[in-house]
Amino acid sequence: MNFEKKIKTLIVKKPLKLDCGKTIKDYPIAYETYGSLNQNKDNAILVFHALTGDQFVTGLNPITNKEGWWSYAVGPNKAIDTNKYFVICSNVIGGCMGSYGPSHKDPNTDNAFGINFPVITINDMVNAQFNLLDFFGIDKLFSIAGGSMGGMQVLQFISNFPDKSKTVIPIATTSSHSAQNIAFNELGRQAITADSNWKDGNYSFNNINPGKGLAVARMAAHITYLSKKGLQEKFGRKLQEREDFKFGFDADFQIESYLRYQGSVFVDRFDANSYLYITRAMDYFDLAKQFNDNLSNAFKATKAKFFIISFTSDWLYPTQENKDIVIALNAIGADVGFVEIKSDKGHDSFLLDVPDFLSALKNFLDKSYKKNKI
Amino acid sequence: MKNEFKVIADLIERDKKVLDVGCADGTLMKFLIDNKNTNIRGLEISKEKVQECIAKGLTVIEGNAEKDLKQFPDKSFDYVVLSQTLQAFLNPELVLNELLRVGKRAIVTIPNFGYWKIRFHLLLRGTMPITKTLPDEWYNTPNLHMCTIKDFVHFVKSKKIKIFKSLALNNLNTSLINDANLGIKNLFADLGIFLIEK
Numbered sequence: 001m002n003f004e005k006k007i008k009t010l011i012v013k014k015p016l017k018l019d020c021g022k023t024i025k026d027y028p029i030a031y032e033t034y035g036s037l038n039q040n041k042d043n044a045i046l047v048f049h050a051l052t053g054d055q056f057v058t059g060l061n062p063i064t065n066k067e068g069w070w071s072y073a074v075g076p077n078k079a080i081d082t083n084k085y086f087v088i089c090s091n092v093i094g095g096c097m098g099s100y101g102p103s104h105k106d107p108n109t110d111n112a113f114g115i116n117f118p119v120i121t122i123n124d125m126v127n128a129q130f131n132l133l134d135f136f137g138i139d140k141l142f143s144i145a146g147g148s149m150g151g152m153q154v155l156q157f158i159s160n161f162p163d164k165s166k167t168v169i170p171i172a173t174t175s176s177h178s179a180q181n182i183a184f185n186e187l188g189r190q191a192i193t194a195d196s197n198w199k200d201g202n203y204s205f206n207n208i209n210p211g212k213g214l215a216v217a218r219m220a221a222h223i224t225y226l227s228k229k230g231l232q233e234k235f236g237r238k239l240q241e242r243e244d245f246k247f248g249f250d251a252d253f254q255i256e257s258y259l260r261y262q263g264s265v266f267v268d269r270f271d272a273n274s275y276l277y278i279t280r281a282m283d284y285f286d287l288a289k290q291f292n293d294n295l296s297n298a299f300k301a302t303k304a305k306f307f308i309i310s311f312t313s314d315w316l317y318p319t320q321e322n323k324d325i326v327i328a329l330n331a332i333g334a335d336v337g338f339v340e341i342k343s344d345k346g347h348d349s350f351l352l353d354v355p356d357f358l359s360a361l362k363n364f365l366d367k368s369y370k371k372n373k374i
Numbered sequence: 375m376k377n378e379f380k381v382i383a384d385l386i387e388r389d390k391k392v393l394d395v396g397c398a399d400g401t402l403m404k405f406l407i408d409n410k411n412t413n414i415r416g417l418e419i420s421k422e423k424v425q426e427c428i429a430k431g432l433t434v435i436e437g438n439a440e441k442d443l444k445q446f447p448d449k450s451f452d453y454v455v456l457s458q459t460l461q462a463f464l465n466p467e468l469v470l471n472e473l474l475r476v477g478k479r480a481i482v483t484i485p486n487f488g489y490w491k492i493r494f495h496l497l498l499r500g501t502m503p504i505t506k507t508l509p510d511e512w513y514n515t516p517n518l519h520m521c522t523i524k525d526f527v528h529f530v531k532s533k534k535i536k537i538f539k540s541l542a543l544n545n546l547n548t549s550l551i552n553d554a555n556l557g558i559k560n561l562f563a564d565l566g567i568f569l570i571e572k
Binding site: 307330335336337341342356364367370371 | 421424425429430431436437445446447
């Protein structure tokens with residue numbers, strides 16, 4: 001089967017005015033679903049993916065032949081139980097797994113858009129994904145959930161569509177990208193654009209592409225997803241299949257070899273231009289700014305029940321930034337719960353087997369769903 | 375469930391908005407939801423207890439009462455409950471002021487250090503008292519600022535805090551405390567429950 005046949009796509013006819021001023025229409029949104037929608041259509045959960053994720057949340061990703069990015073959390077009898085809930089996830093616009101993005105063909109030139117693709121924002125992403133509700137005939141979602149950039153989309157979605165979800169689960173996220181976040185993203189973008197194969201974005205994804213630059217971007221970002229303690233425990237100063245230093249610049253240390261591997265597998269599945277676009281969308285994200293610097297106002301119109309989760313060792317989107325969202329919600333008397341999960345696995349904790357996190361997520365969803373039924 | 379919680383619940387009318395500070399495993403919260411249709415939130419410092427609350431479907435925020443009460447707007451709850459933890463804070467006066475700012479009224483319970491068994495324990499054995507309500511040794515107790523019912527009454531009066539109701543608990547017996555019987559209640563109650571407002 002080829003790429004297209006493995007990907008389900010919704011062509012959105014309705015024009016969407018982007019934050020940059022341009023309008024798009026007849027654009028594709030690639031999506032995947034798990035579980036089944038019940039008769040009342042009240043068991044749907046919209047999951048939002050992070051920077052390098054895609055619509056293949058769980059099970060085998062048919063394109064990469066690897067496990068879906070949230071396999072620990074989503075599936076039959078798991079925290080987000082697909083025996084019970086209907087899970088929808090779509091590739092963000094700007095992405096490279098079938099949704100409208102820079103690797104799409106520009107009808108005017110017949111080449112890929114490259115950097116002629118309009119700059120998109122988190123707001124644009126959720127406005128595009130909102131069309132999935134109509135497509136499935138869902139009036140109100142049971143929940144929206146996502147970590148990292150997925151969490152930003154969760155916050156933006158409930159702000160844009162306050163009565164479209166009963167529960168809201170932002171995980172390991174922020175309401176505003178910090179200077180440090182922007183700095184790391186800029187490092188990644190500079191690595192890509194410094195690669196001579198980038199050619200101002202005019203490369204072909206499948207042929208010669210800025211793989212080296214993208215790999216460096218991934219390596220740098222990957223470090224930010226882990227904790228110092230986690231790295232030290234896993235790698236320490238262990239050497240890679242050798243007794244002593246080679247006195248050269250080969251990967252002597254296991255951590256070097258690991259990062260190089262992470263970089264190399266990433267370039268096979270990800271488009272460098274998409275990386276530029278999506279990191280830009282994250283950097284532009286500042287929900288409070290959309291509401292006169294008052295974050296509470298972003299949530300004033302919603303009656304949804306919030307559950308916010310952070311991790312002790314996450315220094316990319318630290319507990320305090322998650323707590324700021326809790327504080328903004330408490331200031332308007334919203335229904336909000338919060339827990340900080342103890343974990344040494346850094347920002348990546350939300351993707352990994354962290355039992356306290358998974359049980360909290362499951363308990364919150366199942367109890368809320370049960371209450372909802374009574 | 376502890377008799378203390380039943381007495382607290384009796385002080386709260388139906389359909390009120392309540393914050394349970396130091397809600398532990400959420401027993402009181404659950405009781406108030408089931409019996410008083412309370413719109414209730416919990417604040418709890420222990421990660422394990424927070425997990426227990428989530429498993430019960432309760433809305434709880436992990437946090438520290440000494441730092442995290444400030445996020446709640448003035449008078450945003452009808453009642454704020456603080457059960458047997460005032461003595462464990464570094465600055466009980468500050469916490470008490472915060473409770474009274476956030477809640478229209480506060481319900482505070484204190485283990486009474488003036489209870490006769492405690493007095494006898496210290497008098498006869500000469501060691502730090504250990505009782506049902508104060509089960510820890512001197513070296514591992516979380517309690518920093520023990521007080522008696524009398525101390526607490528004097529304190530709130532000096533701070534111009536209004537006491538609507540003072541109750542003395544001794545096992546299953548609940549009785550009203552007033553100016554005339556304060557000395558007696560201070561001797562025979564192991565727990566004091568106060569409904570206050572500022």
